[in-house]
Amino acid sequence: MIWRRFKRHRLALISALVLIVLYFLAFTYELWTPYRAVTQHQGYVNTPPTTIHFFDSEGNFIGPFVYGLKYELNLDTFERIYTEDSSIIHRIRFFTPGEPYRFWGRIEMDWHFFDAGEGKIFLLGSDQLGRDVFSRILAASRISLTIGLVGVFLSFFLGATLGGISGYYGGIIDILIMRVTEILSAIPQIPLWIALAAIVPIDWPVTRTYFAITIILSTMTWTGLARAVRAKLLEMREQDYIMAAKIAGAGDIRIIYDHLLPGYISFLIVNITIAIPGMILGETALSFLGLGIRPPAVSWGTLLEGAQNISNIALYPWLLTPALFVIATVLLFNFVGDGLRDAADPFKEL
Amino acid sequence: MSDSTLLEVRGLKKYFPIERGLLKRVVGHVRAVDQVSFSIEKGRTLGLVGESGSGKTTLGRCVLRAIDLTAGEILFHHEGRTTDLAQLSRRDMRAFRKHMQMIFQDPYSSLDPRKTVFDIVSEPLRINRIASGKALEERVRTALELVGLDLPYMKRFPHAFSGGQRQRIGIARALSINPQLIVCDEAVSALDVSVQAQILNLLKDLQLEFNLTYLFIAHDLSVVEHVSDEVAVMYVGKLVEQAPTQSLFARPRHPYTEALLSAIPRPDPDQPLPESGGIEGELPDPAHPPSGCYFHPRCAYAEAICREEPPPLLEVAPEHSAACHFAADLELQGIED
């Protein structure tokens, strides 16, 4: 029933599809990017996004290709000025072997969706070390997008369990759990995150840092979820059909699984969807401050760290493109969340 | 107590603690049900009337052990044995629940909106592992036929039904495990007049067919008069009068009962509500009831003793008991036709 109503919500449905594509790209980014995220291209520092041409300078159709690049140094500002060299044509190749890499860090492969052969293609430009920004953004999405999911599931687990216990049993347990959530939510979030993140040892491997950051992010967000679950349960517990099940002889477990869980599962999904962007933003903020994911691992936050310098932003605006991805993802999640909430709202029924 | 007694309640009490502050310190008690005793014979109906806040719903839930009671005995006589439900552990109580069921007031909140009619009606059978598979389906079918619902409805969800049909589903659920006792908590008060009559007739037919025993809780006295063999009147947690229906309506012995009866608007322009007189004031706060007889501040016949001494519930006529110091002396008005 919820699904049927969700389908009527055009914007949310499209957002959901786009998100699915984004996550698919994140999980398989190695295939779609022309270069590895860490490859430094000698002589291609801070190049602007490459223009893709279809016709050569005489107007002959060639298909998608890029020109070779040459640069000269501006002796006043010591900037490199890149110009296209129309005598060198590199066709863009599709489904092609290219730079070798390890898929998911394990399987050795060299298959790429596209590259420019001998030439270089930087769809979103390159950074100050000559790395392809497009490849890095896709690579970073794996950490940035999943940290939201994993973190939310962790806080969902904590929140749903503790909130559930609190709401169903009430009494002294309820008071204790609720006081803990109140104390936790009274602590300002960002400073606490920073303090916790600062404890994470600098020499930990990427995966361990990743999980540490996830846990840090979920310590704060579960409280809101726990309170929401508790309120919902308290409301449902008063329904007569719960009393009816009890009178029929149902035990606690049965009542929880048969009547309470199905009732608030849709409610939880909505809440989770709305919580994910907060997680993504949290990770981005931490990494941006240099406290989250650390190089050489890439996340949207670490990419943005490179854009901290104001003159960099002025001269090389393409370094800010990861921010666009962050904003887009957060908006998409909010649209989906809105759609789900409307679809699950029982008051919309006649 | 006669041989045919099914349920006997003795000295039942339910106190709710009043909690204050951060640590929920108990600062007092609301005596929702206070020293209530009654019994119901098998196949008969005891009507329980009272205004909101009188404790009648709490009493009904205590009898089913849907909530825990503070003190008292709930004796259930069944198959030659007597069980005190108040003494049963939670586990034993769960095994005993198949003998007693409840029908609720609100036909909307009493059915899980996410379950089909089949799931709802079969729930007591599945919980108590009484039937499964084909046999389960057969029993659900029978229950639905009994309450007059079409079988194709089995796969539908409650929101597709009207209030009266939902109430029938609730009754089918209660009936499915062949209980002995059914507590009807305002079972018809949320229904339209024309539908209410259908449900009352249905309850009556089912009682005759299965020798069911009802504890019928309601605030509508004309409904209670229609369905009950005996009536008990509750006021602020206590029974103030109990008698066979005819006797109670013809000649009430407690001034509160008289006041209740006189307040019923009759569907007859020749019998309008009295322009003056009638009961004044409102139900007292059960956390701070008045001294002596709880009814004395509103009672037209109150005297000094009523302010000081709570009257005991005593038999003033055969099978007719009342908790009033002047029960034997007062000539109270009943309902004449």
Place this chain on the structure above:
Amino acid sequence: MSDVLLEVEDLRAYFELDEGTLKAVNGISFTIRKNRTLGIVGESGCGKSVTAQSIMRITPKRNSAISGKIMLHHGSSSVDVLQLDEDGDEMRDLRGREIAMIFQEPMTAFSPVHTIGNQIMEALFVHGEKDRGAARARVVALLEEVGIPAPERRIDEYSFQLSGGMRQRSMIAMAIALNPRLLIADEPTTALDVTIQSQILRLMKRLQRENGMAIMFITHDLGVIASMADDVAVMYLGKIVEYGSARQIFKDPKHPYTRGLLRSIPKFGATEGAHLATIKGTVPVPLDPPDACPFANRCDDYIAGKCDARMPEAVTVAPGHSVNCVLYE
């Protein structure tokens, strides 16, 4: 005709829903006279509340269409309430001063953040009272008039501090603050216990005796109607199916629906164990109803080809007693 206060003519209230047109009120006409009580009785979904809301012009705006005439007479002048701008000054002035309304749930009628006294005073200020002290004194007097004990203290309390009965009394005080000529009461005692209900009903009768206002009393409770109303309109699915004096309706009901309703309420002293007479089926929802007798599918006297062919005309069976049923045509 000078005692006619309100004339409703062919009132229709339609609501456009996804599922179709909900014809909540489908062409009803009636008159309300000074110093008298018109009872409107019917089951859920019969349109009795929407009728009241249409007169007050407080129906939901979205997807609704209200048509017909609601003439409010004042001496020799008349105004059609439906022609007024529902948010305009004229309508606002009319509400409260000419027509006031009380509801089933007094809890929602009062704001929880203002005292009862302030809210009633507000009504006085809106309608021209200037002096704060005088307004307060008037409110105390009003609260006393509706039987609220210790009105000087209660005036500073909030609605949630009052019991249901006291809240209903406060709402009545607010409604009569400007001496309206018509009081619309929409199920005012349904949420109350019988002893409190009888107090409120007595209060309303006394107020009517004292200031001569007309009352339109809406309820599903036949007992309440019998003791309150002078005239009764029986509504079913957006139509008035029978209209007459209380005596005519209760002693000599004509329409099969009215008869069925009266038979289906339990009577005191009826033979024990007897079955109640019932009306078969349930109250349908008036979505795109056919132009026929709305009661046809539940009626025991149903005549195929006649009852489902068209809506029966009102037939006068006795002076002041009309019924819409083919049996009397």
